[in-house]
Amino acid sequence: MGKKAIGIDIGGTGIKGAIVDLKEGRLASERVRYGTPEGGTPKDIADVVAQVIKDLGGASTLEVGICFPAVVQHGFTMSAANISDQWIGLDADSLFEKRLGRHVHVINDADAAGVAEVKFGAARKRKGLVILTTLGTGIGSALLYNRELVPNSELGHIEIEGVDWETKASFAAKERENLSWEQWAERLQKYYSKLEALLVPDLFIVGGGVSKEHENFLPLLKLRTEIIPATTRNSAGIIGAAALAYKNRDE
Secondary structure (H helix, E strand, O other): OOOEEEEEOOOEEEEEEEEEEEEOOOEOOOOOEEEEOOOOHHHHHHHHHHHHHHHHHHOOOEEEEEOOOOOOOOOOEEOOOOOOOOOOOOHHHHHHHHOOOOOOEEEEHHHHHHHHHHHOOOOOOOOOEEEEEEEEOOEEEEEEEEEEEOOOHHHEEEEEEEEEHHHHHHHHHHHOOOOOOOHHHHHHHHHHHHHHHHHHOOOEEEOOHHHHHHHHOHHHHHOOEEEEEOHHHHHHHHHHHHHHHHOOOOO
């Protein structure tokens, strides 16, 4: 099938997957989606992932990359967002490999999006330090230095004014408090200025579903660092997870 792998994106509300053409950085199949089972237990989620792969052609021997809303260290999920606490400290690589009968690579969802952007998207030809942030229920982040991922950065949890700032600056916070674009941009300004002062990046990339409305808020930010929207958007997790599974297929 050429240079292809399967990417699965697990979220608190949905599980979606597709076959990815890793030469072109695009989906090579229809995207299959199921709702995340209530409670989000490991067994139930693994069963849904198996069904997604069956729908994509389950007899295939393609590697599988799975991105996940958690800190992932060496295949173990060390946290859990909007899913069961049973994931905390779990050997997720082994769980999925046993259920699917093939090589699996599990990664944090924001890290997967960062890999997609650096390989196929807005950061494809950029060197130095690139910071991708995803603005959604929380704030996810990915650090990429000279196109290599530094995993599990968790920069959404930086404290500003004594507060975990994702609770103030996520897109969910904007919706919850009914903030205008201008009001939200003021909070984002504090966030990106803090990252800029601490890490001095060469580029910020903004992902998450709201990135398609980037013209409403990115021009309001005043930063030294260039800040641009992500280009892989809703497929970023699937593409990045597949790319990392293919890269790590011999491990």
